[in-house]
Amino acid sequence: MKRPFRKALLLMLLVAPVASCRQDMYDEPRYEPLESSPLFDDGASARPLPPGTVPVGHLRDDDHLDRALVAGEPAPDLPLTLTPELLARGRRQFNIFCSPCHGAAGYGDGMVVRRGFPPPPSFHQPRLRAATPGYLFDVITNGYGIMYSYAARLKPEDRWAVAGYVKALQLSQHARLDDVPESERPRLTEGES
Ligand code: HEC
Secondary structure (H helix, E strand, O other): OOHHHHHHHHHHHHHHHHHHOHHHHHOOOOOOOOOEOOOOOOOEOOOOOOOOOOOOOOOOOOHHHHHOEEOOEEOOOOOOOOOHHHHHHHHHHHHHHOHHHHOOOOOOOOHHHHOOOOOOOOOOOHHHHOOOHHHHHHHHHHOEOOEOOOOOOOOHHHHHHHHHHHHHHHHHOOOOHHHOOHHHHHHHOOOOO
8 A cells, every 4th residue: 555545544544433423413412393391391392482572673663663653643754754865765665566556657557557457546646645654654564455565575664765755756746846946947957959
């Protein structure tokens, strides 16, 4: 046998007993999933969560932000400051989650509807124009009629962003020149010849 091979063989023989130590860890005393245990009165090793346990980062204890309620009543306004960033976020989420049915401008003529899905009402009808952002938050959270809930897809902050954006969409369809600050008006005709 050549020297390097002999060395390698020796090394393997030395390492073999060390490697077998792993077996101890493999067989360590522990419960298999749902195995019984004499330690607890109910005999179950899988323990229920103590009451009030909340996953880190998921404590939802802000009535206004999480449930659109202020002192138990429907919130009249947003719990967040309506910044251009929040509106941009709302537009993004609206275009992803709502526009397939409600249409990009909110007339209820999205692509899914054009392919036969029951049309939602236009956001520009008087009843929905009068709806508060909190009402929109509620529809997104709980669904409405045949529209299902978006609570699992949109976190509360994003639901408010979408609600704010829908209000902006509604305003955009009924805006008057007076609503536009003087300094911004030249931009309205930008691109026109
Ligand atoms: C799969 C299609 C679909 C999607 C996606 C969808 N909606 Fe709807 N939505 C509907 C339909 C259909 C109705 C009418 C339901 C009814 O009257 O039974 C409706 C109704 C509404 C209403 C009116 C409630 C009322 O009082 O009449 C609002 C507001 C609304 N949706 C907001 C949203 C927002 C915001 C999103 C995105 C987060 C969204 N929807 C996503 C289909 C959809």
